[in-house]
Amino acid sequence: MSDKNQPISGNDLARFSGPNTFMRLPSANDLKGLDVAVLGIPLDVGTSWRSGTRFGPKQVRAESAMIRPYNLATGAAPYDSLQVADIGDLAINTFSLSDSLRIVAESYSEILTYDVMPLAIGGDHSITLPILRAMAQRHGPVALVHVDAHADVNDTMFGEKEAHGTVFRRAWEEGLIQPDKTYQIGLRGTGYGSEDFAEAAGWGFQQFPAHELWGKSLSGLGTEIRRDIGERPVYVTYDIDSLDPAYAPGTGTPEIGGLTTPQAMELIRALRGLNIVGGDLVEVSPPYDTSGNTALTGANILYEMLCVLPGVSYR
8 A cells, every 4th residue: 555645535535525635635734755736826817808717726626526546548546656735725916916926936936945846726827927937947948838729928918018828928038948849739719910829939839729630639749749858847737728618618718629638638648758847727717617527627637747747656
C-alpha cells in the first residue's frame, strides 16, 4: 500500500460528502514533502465577456469527487508515486486585477522555493501571466503548451495591458516563454483582422487552428510537440473554451467548432515524458452550466495533466 496521500474512496465515504478538495485529497498548509500542490485562483476580474470563473475552483473540486485514482486507459496511478495535496485558494483581491496578479506572482514565487509542482484551477486566463513570471524566475524562459480557442495576444483591452486576452503577448515581451517552443492549439472563431492570429506566428509561436484538427486524433500532434520540446521545462495551460461549447458551455468566451473531449485527452496523454514544471486549467464559469458538466470535464482534464507529470508510476 502506498504511503502517499490518497483520495478518499467512494467506498469509504459517499462521494457527495467529505472535504471539498481536489479529488477529496488531504488539504495541506505546509508544502514541505509535497510533489504536487493543487491550488485554486478564484479570479474573474480579468475577463471581458461573461464573468463567473471566480466560482471555478470550488465547482471543479466538487465535480472531481467522481474521479477515481487509477487511469484505466493509460495505466497511470499518480497517487502511488507522487505526494499530492490541495493547498486551498490564493487570497486574491476581488476588486483589483493588478493587485491580484501581484498576489499570484508573489505566492508562486514562495511556492516554487519548495521542490513542488503547482497545478492551478482558475479563474480566468489572466492568472497565467503572473504564474509564468514566477516560473521564468525559477526555470528561465519555459516552453509553453497553450490549448485555447483564443491566442490571447492582444496588446491592450480597454486600454489595459493586463487582462485575460493579453497574457501571451506580455509573456513574449517579457521573455517568460520560448517563442519557437510555444504551441497554441485549438484557435478559432472570428477576429478584427488577420493580424489577430498571424502576428504571434511571426514571433515564432506554432499555431494549430481548430478547423485543421476537426475529425483527427491529436495523439500525433502531442507526440510531435513532445519531441520538439525535448527536455526543456514546459508549462501547460488549458483553457476550457478550447473545447466546443457542446462539451463545455460553462465558460466566459465560448466559440463554436472547437475540440472534443476525446481530442483533449489524446493531446494531454501524448505529452507524457515532457519535463512539465506546472500547469493550469482555466475559464470554467459554473453559472453558465448549471449541469456541472463543464466543471466535471475540467476536473478530468486536470487529472489527465496530473497523470503525465514526471515521476508518475504506471500499473
